[in-house]
Amino acid sequence: MARPRARAAAALIAATALALAGCSGGNSADNGGNGEGAPSTLVIDTAFSLETGDPGRNYVPTGNLVLHAVYDTLLTFTGDDTTPQPSLATMEQNEDATEFTFTLDEDRVFSDGSPVTADDVVFSLNRVAGMTDSKANFLMTGITVEKVDDTTVVLKTEQPSLQLPAIVTNPSLSILNAEEVEANGGAVDTADAAQEFLDGASAGSGPYLLDSLDLTTQVVLVENPEYNGPTPPAYDKIVVRNVTESATQLINLKGGDSNIAVDLSGDQVESLGEDFTVDSVPSAETIFLLINQNAEVAPATATPAFAEAIRYALDYDKILELAGAGAAQASGVIPPMFAGALDEGVSQDLDRAQAALAESGYAGETLKLQFPNDNPVGGVEFTPVAERVQEQLKAVGINIELAPAPFATEIDPYVNGTGAFSMWYWGPDYADTSSFLPFGPGEKVGLRAGWPAEAAPEIAAQVAAARNATSGDERTEAFTAYATAMQESGPFVPLIVPGNNVASDTSVTGLTYNPTWTLDLTALSPAE
């Protein structure tokens, strides 16, 4: 009796399961096309750094990538050009570069159909300026916003600020529908409570709407039916998924599970065949060595001559071999895509390195090279680069002990300026060459290298000249002079500009790297 009963029970369970499964309520999956044969859904894999859907509180790469497609800014970048272009507004500046007048396009509307007005601009920018608990707050430091009329807004700065046009392209300074955001807790100070609303809804004028946002899994964007700007949405839906492993991104792309992989290394894109499109360009990041000039931190490194010895001891071509496709030798503290970047980097000169080493007074001490070992930049792992630096410096008689540590641990000595010799990276806060002035003496990164303004007053003056320039030509000239001087006698040895490698299947066109939002989702469209 037991066996037939057991069989009957098993059959009943199986039948119930099949019946339940068979009653397909049907998932709300949308696999269909857009009626013209083009794919309706675009799937993008990237390693998330997503924290919120609120532009004013966002300041992370994945947030920029997603929110750039949902919200418009006053100005923007198109393609790989780093010159700000009109977006919601056109801009004019005064001669002193302290007043910037933005005139809004009167036709543009938010996703609820209401027009984008000067009040929305004033609210959105003042909101970021007032939310001191926002990571993006510093972008508005020293900037005041005034409404002139319904379509005109003036941004003022105390000092000349030719970088302001680039700053307002940042997705953190997106223009929000003020009325809607205020109705959902928005405010222009720390009392703001609109993040929860903006994590689940869109209050912008971009070509896509935020359909759903899961900080750990995926973001889904859908087309904005009210969009009336210059780049209409090309897809019904864009799914941006969190895939942390680049090896998985590669397999997903090859297997057709995704259309675009954002975080592939140089080696990985080189393995892709002709069935894929690869955009492989130098990024805006720079990996560099820091040689501390503070004798109290490290007597052995605290001379310009020691920095010079290291600068000319290295074989940059061999170091670059470790970086893969898209990477380039760093030609200076300013990466190649920005105004003022030098055309060529340093070449190895062992005689000069030996002479400088003798002058430095280095007596063979073993120095620790500190670096983060859990945070590859553009697919470049720091440990093999450090090993190669160690090997090359050994050849000229500089003894290095590698001291890797996790990023979260290593950042303290770096930021506090207590590391004698370290390897770090630097990326721009906004897509403008002024983002590289912090390397100067007395500036943020310069001080981390124990390098006060009085240690190199001429370069400090060049920093000031570059920062206060009021015309483009004057500015580029000042930045070039600064970069050249830094290359001559600065305590930094720029090594590699890692590649940015984005790959897609052939169904997609429009892959273009941008240092702020990495990939412009609004520029992507189905291949014809």
Next chain:
Amino acid sequence: MTATTTPARRTGTGRHSLARFLARRAGTSVLLLLGVVLVTFLLTVMVPGDPVRAALGEGASSNPATVAAYEEKFGLNKSVPERFVVYLGNMLSGDLGTSITTGRPVADDLAKAVPATGEVAFYAIILSLAVAVVLGTLAAYRRGKATDQVVRVVSLVGLSIPTFWMAILAYNFFFLELGWVRGSGRLSPTITPPPRITGFYTVDFLLNGDSVGFFDAVSHLALPVFVLSLFTIALLTRFIRTSVLEVLDADYARAARAKGLTGPRVVFAYVLRGAALPILTMVGIAFGTLLSGTVLVEAVFAWPGLGTYAYNAAKGLDLLAVTGVGLIIGIIYLVINFVIDVLYGLLDPRVRLS
């Protein structure tokens, strides 16, 4: 009278000892849990590095106003003892603080991550146990023969292969080359997650009568479960083989065979029952190793579970999130140990009295 009162007295004593046993175990578990919270909390504050700087990044951490606002918002302007007291107080009401990286309640983040890991781990331990019992018993029963040799070699290989490498290899082979399973994540991009009932997608899809979602979830689940269970299968197989061998040599198993019972009947009726207690202990330990393996497996399969959350929390010096993960892992271990202790107590009355 004697015949009726003696069993009753025995039952009463049994109930009493079981209740005392359970109460003692529950009390110990609560104390252990407090210890886990204290140790995890202290370890996180001892780790060098500034959580505010790690969370804010370069630009924002240069802004004193933002640093001050963050320190106040996340209570990092208080002393460590103050923070711990506040943490304990909030914990009692289910508030595990706010994650400095996601800006959301840690309890909410964990409520999403735990079912994702739980679903993989549950199926993996079931699969591991089922396969290991068969392989381990077979190997023991055929001791020294070819079957035994093959099982021993295969289990040794299973123990030796790095999980991360195996995961990449399996994904490449079964998804890319053979196309037997769907891509990474818990669901395909075009599938909408089911309304949450249990948090296990397979179960929730079934309960909602959604076959498309159910099969998609199964297809995504298959490979992580397979990879995650490989190590556990190998571990349990070797242990079960040893346990079964010991029982096979026991007097009562030999007696059963001497009475004329067939080999398989002896195994199922006597040997496996005799080996159940040590196997039970090992399953608890195996579940622990399985959980630690989820960090790597989740990374490869883009599985949004506890492992991924723990890794990101540790990397970002997200102290409250790390403590929350420690608490959850501690609870899981304590529950497993408690359940095993109770089962021990039920299966072997001598344990209750010891």
